[in-house]
Amino acid sequence: MANARRALITGITGQDGGHLAEQLLEKGYEVFGLIRGQNNPRREAVVAEFPDVTLIEGDLTDPTSLIRAVETSNPHELYNLAAVSHVGYSFKNPTLTADVTAKGVLNVLEAVRVTGRSETTKVYQASTSEMFGGLDYNRPGAGYNEDSLFHPRSPYGVAKLYGHWIAKNYRESYGMFVSCGILFNHEGERRGVEFVTRKITHAVARIKLGLQPNIELGDLWPKRDWGYAGDFVEGMWRMLQHDVADDFVLATGETHSIEEFLTLAFTEIGIDDWRPYVVQNPAFMRPAEVDILLGDPSKAESVLGWKREVDFPGLVSRMVAHDLRLAELQRTFA
Numbered sequence: 001m002a003n004a005r006r007a008l009i010t011g012i013t014g015q016d017g018g019h020l021a022e023q024l025l026e027k028g029y030e031v032f033g034l035i036r037g038q039n040n041p042r043r044e045a046v047v048a049e050f051p052d053v054t055l056i057e058g059d060l061t062d063p064t065s066l067i068r069a070v071e072t073s074n075p076h077e078l079y080n081l082a083a084v085s086h087v088g089y090s091f092k093n094p095t096l097t098a099d100v101t102a103k104g105v106l107n108v109l110e111a112v113r114v115t116g117r118s119e120t121t122k123v124y125q126a127s128t129s130e131m132f133g134g135l136d137y138n139r140p141g142a143g144y145n146e147d148s149l150f151h152p153r154s155p156y157g158v159a160k161l162y163g164h165w166i167a168k169n170y171r172e173s174y175g176m177f178v179s180c181g182i183l184f185n186h187e188g189e190r191r192g193v194e195f196v197t198r199k200i201t202h203a204v205a206r207i208k209l210g211l212q213p214n215i216e217l218g219d220l221w222p223k224r225d226w227g228y229a230g231d232f233v234e235g236m237w238r239m240l241q242h243d244v245a246d247d248f249v250l251a252t253g254e255t256h257s258i259e260e261f262l263t264l265a266f267t268e269i270g271i272d273d274w275r276p277y278v279v280q281n282p283a284f285m286r287p288a289e290v291d292i293l294l295g296d297p298s299k300a301e302s303v304l305g306w307k308r309e310v311d312f313p314g315l316v317s318r319m320v321a322h323d324l325r326l327a328e329l330q331r332t333f334a
Helices: 015-026 043-049 063-073 087-092 094-114 155-174 196-208 229-241 258-267 298-304 312-333
Strands: 006-010 030-035 054-057 077-080 122-128 178-183 215-217 247-250 278-280
Touching: 006 015, 006 063, 015 030, 015 229, 030 043, 030 063, 043 054, 054 063, 063 094, 077 094, 077 229, 087 094, 087 155, 094 122, 094 155, 122 155, 122 229, 155 178, 178 229, 196 215, 196 258, 196 312, 229 247, 229 298, 247 298, 258 312
Parallel strands: 006 030, 006 077, 030 054, 077 122, 122 178, 178 247, 215 278
Antiparallel strands: none
16 A cells, blocks of 8 residues: 555544544555544444554644554545534533534644645534534525524534634635535434434334333424535545635535424334434533524535435435344343
8 A cells, every 4th residue: 555645533523433434545655644642432433443544642732642543544635524523412512522523623733834744634523414504594495505594502502603703814824725515414423322303213213122211302493404424534535636725515405394294203113203212301401502403515516527426315224223233232232
């Protein structure tokens, strides 16, 4: 792999990191992954799934470790996916969220700059639709695009907005190739069970097999633009293959409520009415909720040639199928 392109992924243990590592390895890349801590409980899983990925210990809050990671990997492409990425968690831990999700971006960019890789390393910054906040939504059906106003409604969204703007600042100030992907909700079988979509499919599978009686959720009315994470990481890669660094919205152009997700998930196990199995728990209600998020991916489609492949029913179906297989294995070896 002496002549292979090299990529460094922060957040290698997360959903997007897994999908991206898989796709880059298939494309012939030499892949490095930043992993936090010697005793990271996810290390073993990453090593088992991706034995060809070289893991480097580091932390977004530790600039020295990031400099070492950049020097070790000498990447052609750096994908900054690491973050405190759960919106609800960010309300409970706003300081940590700011340190990792906001200031961590600055630390990554500085590591590239001070090591002299500014002209040889293209950087992808994972921005988010949560920066829009669901407010000022005066174009029903049109969706947010790259020029829409930001109004984040959570510590996570605020931290991501800082990361987004500091990335643009380094692009403009130092001429660095830094592209920001403003990604709307993207889910899949690698999603953590603390996120509502995977929480639902995980519970639905266990309900089907008699392993739990119900599922506890918060608000059911919010609508999101939900796509498949595997499709979205392809868009990340395409951004760094483009000749010019820029910002791109990745979305499906459709919006669906949590109730719709529940309906499709329970239908997959032969249950038409999910209401007897769902308990609304005030503990899962957020201090400020985003009503609706709908993206306009037309720029990514026209400039990058990117388009989602998995539709909403297909997304729910593959997640339920995965969790059914997982629950069956757990029941077998319990």
